[in-house]
Amino acid sequence: MTACHRCGRSRTSVSDLEFLAWSSERTGGTVRWLCHVCAKAHVRDIEGKLPDEYWR
Template sequence: MSAEEPVACARCGTLRGEDPAQALTWSTQVERGVRQWLCPDCSRTHVRDIEGKLPDEYW
């Protein structure tokens, strides 16, 4: 990922800000070889699905 490339939540589309402390709260996952980012709100909402490794279709 390049520094110019904006990071957006794969679920809701929220853009990650420039604050490094805030960036630490984001989650990442690799689904079918593609890296996806999740904002803190979506991560909290779907934590059981993520931990259970359920496919996105079940979310």
């Protein structure tokens, strides 16, 4: 079952369109998801993890 790592929102509780705005992160072989609400709230944290090469 896919659920948000921060708030626990279930994938089945959102529409397919809302699911397109979810964000995933792979860490050590584990995939963690952020729902569209948490992804928007934590976008600066997400961008802060991008490598320097991304911004060039």
